[in-house]
Amino acid sequence: MQTQRIFPIAFLLALSGAAMMPSAGLAAGTEAAAPQPLPPLIQSLSGAYLAAKSAQLDGDLKASTSYFGQALDIDPTSEMLQQEAMFAYLAAGQFEDGVDLAAKLRESPDAGKVARIALGVDMLRKGQYAPAIAEFDILDPSDLDGLLLAHLSAWADAGDKRVDDALSRIRELDGAEWYPIFNNLQAGLIASLAGRNDVARGFFGNILADKANAQTSPDAYLAAAEALARLESQAGDKDAALAALDTGLELAANYDPLTFLKAKLEKGETLSPAIADVREGAAETLYILGQAINRGDGQQVAMLYFQLARALAPKDPSLLTALAGIAERSKRFDDAIAYYRDIPADSALRRTADLQTGLDLWYSEKKDAAKQHLRRAVADYPDNLQSYLALADVLSADKDYAEAAKALDKAVEIAVPTKQETWNLYYQRGIAHERLKQWDKAEPDFNKALELSPNQPQVLNYLGYSWVDMNRNLEKGLGMIKTAVDLRPNDGYIIDSLGWAYFRLARYDDAVEQLERAVLINPVDPTINDHLGDAYWRVGRTREAEFQWSRALVGIPKPEAAEVEKIEAKLKNGLPEDDRKAEMKNGEPTKAGVAAADPAGDGAPTAAPTAPAVTPN
Incomplete structure (x- = not known):
């Protein structure tokens, strides 16, 4: 799916410049967050507005919405201010405040579309189905908005017991070639909730019969596998339920929601239905479509979808996990931990939440x-x-x-x-x-x-350099590093390893050539700058060496204290004399060219800065 073609333009314009997540506390049982002071009161309209926009840019929607509230207290009639505050409230998950403003903006040419969607979601939440459908009847929607509005209206039809109308509404949707998987999923869920199991099987089967559907929306594909498994379990057909789960697991072998359900089935348990009521169904629509655009510029729109869905299903584990993921990508780790904390203890995603909480604690220092x-x-x-x-x-x-x-x-x-x-x-x-x-x-x-x-470049680099550094398997080791560079020609850390291997082999001109390439790619890395300084010194470019060592001291990440001490010693005294010559055989080094105790050597291959890398499934 080419998501850039289906973003609802009004949403993107409205949210441009909006920040990501509301502030929140840490997960239970973890280190407590310091209490956040309340934003100070600002007496002028311009001051409150600028403070709100600044807080948005800093990613602090809690402060931003507070400042917007102060601005509205000063001037409650400004439509422009109401629009920006409504978007901020909705994106922050302050749904009631957003809906209050939406009621004033439903006729706005700029914000009316979002206002009416929010009002319709509020009516769905309250069981007011006919008024919800009226709000969702918006002229000239984009492809994505058209699909969303029709699905939400279909769920409102289902709430009014008009299941045939709901299914007909979905059947008539043909606005874009990527519609079918989403239509089949929602129609299947509506039919399943209405007890029309054969009809639901058909819709879910349409999705699972073609694995190409997973390329359009892996989330919808996996949701279909889960929904079909739950339907078959409710019907008493354990084998069919397991077969549905296995179909999904072929796509994602370690996907927790499916492995969790499979374990239940194997214990003889009966699975609960996929959707308990209309609100959960409408929330699923918002979640699945949000996931389809949850990347790049679409992330802000996805967050709005997720927050609207959360108003309908506040404890939905998938929604909370998705919101936590957005918070993590914007480095709002305390917010992510707070979302994970709210995931129910009996959820299939509880383990993932616990592991991600640990990693987020690390990243938040x-x-x-x-x-x-x-x-x-x-x-x-x-x-x-x-x-x-x-x-x-x-x-x-x-x-x-x-x-x-x-x-x-x-x-x-x-x-x-x-x-x-x-x-x-x-x-x-x-x-x-x-x-x-x-x-x-x-x-x-x-x-x-x-x-x-x-052909893993990281392994080739690490093993090859280690051999060179230990004066073993020299030709093979250097060949491994060169292969790693060929595989990752723009990886400054691997190129640095090649340059540093040449340095260890006393091939200083070759070292300079490679280390200059590496520093162009990673100009602020302290280790690469330090290595280049050493190589410059060995070829007689002492002033350039001192410059590189000085850059290493202010590099990012900051070098550790022991490295700082070594670099400062080199700035003071340079490197000790070295009379080695690189002895060559067929263009490659022999053992005689390697120093057993090169005073500049660090004995470890260069790698990207160490940090937790695992994201649990």
Whole structure:
């Protein structure tokens, strides 16, 4: 789907410049957030308005909506101010405040469309179905708005017990070639809620029969598999229910909502229906369409859809997870944790919420709380691979390689018999062992990673450099690094490793050439600048060396204290004399060209800055 063609223009214009998420507290059982002071009172209209816009740009919608409220107190008649405040309230999840303003703006040429959708959602929420349909009757909608409005109206028809009208309304939709999967899903859910199981099976089957549908909307495809499984379970056909789940799992083997339901079925439990009432159905419409555009510029529109859906289904786990994901992408980690906290304990997404909470604590610089939280998660989910990977991530980022290696040992124990082992699992464990100076364990892990995925640039880089650094397998090791560079020609960290390998081999001109390439790609990285400074010094470009070392001291991320001390010593005294010559054989180095104890060497391949990388499924 080419989402840039289906964004509702009014939404994008209205939300341009709007920030992401409302502020909120941390998850229960985690480090408490410092109380946020209330925004100060501002006496002038211009001051309150500018403060609101500034807070939006800073990503603080809680403060922004407070300032908009102050501005409206000063001038309650300004339509422009009402419009901006309405969008801010709705995006922040302050639905009641947004609806109050929407009632004043339903005839506005600029904001009327969004106002009427919000009013219609409010009427659906209250069971006022005919008035909801009247609000959704908007002229000349975009393709996406047209689909959304028709689906919401169909759910209102279903609420009024006019199921045939609801299904006819959906059947008549043919505005865009990507409509069918969404139409089939909503029609199936409406038919299922109405007890028309054969009709619902047909709609869900239409989706699952063509895997190309998953390319248009993987969320709708997986939702169809789940809804069909629940329908068959309610009908007493366990085998058919399991078959539906397996169809979805072929697309996403570790998708928690389906694996969770499969475990229930295998225990002999009967699954609950997919949709309990009209409000949940309408919320599902908003969620599925929001997910279809939840990327790039569409993320702000998706957030608005999710917040409207949340007014209908405030505890829906998928909605909360989606909102948390937007908060994470905008680095609003406390907000993300608050959304995860609200996911019910018996939800299939509870485990994911717990693991993501731990990673979000890390990213928000609550590192001790993150490690404590993820250790608890490992205890709570002792047989779950992702829990050990998440813990290993933060431990490795904290340079606690011994405990990280133990967590990865357990991960391998779980992964191998369940056939979930991946190259990255062995690669991460190999790094932990290498940092612990346990090469006899590290090398087999790197080799296993390459066995599982032979052309992984990261593994080729790490193993190749390690061999060069240890004066082993020199030609093969340098060849691996060159292959990694060929595979990732724009990866400054891998190019730096090649340059640093040349430096370790006393091939200083070659080192300068590669390190200059690396620093062009990653100009503020302290390690790359430090390496280039060393190479410049060895070829006699001492003033340029001093410049690069100075840049390394102010690089991002800031170098650690031990590295700062080394760099400052080089700025004061330069590098010690080095009379090595790179001896060559067929254009490649021999062992004689490698120093056993090069005073500039750091003994580790360059990699991207360490940070937790696992996002649990």
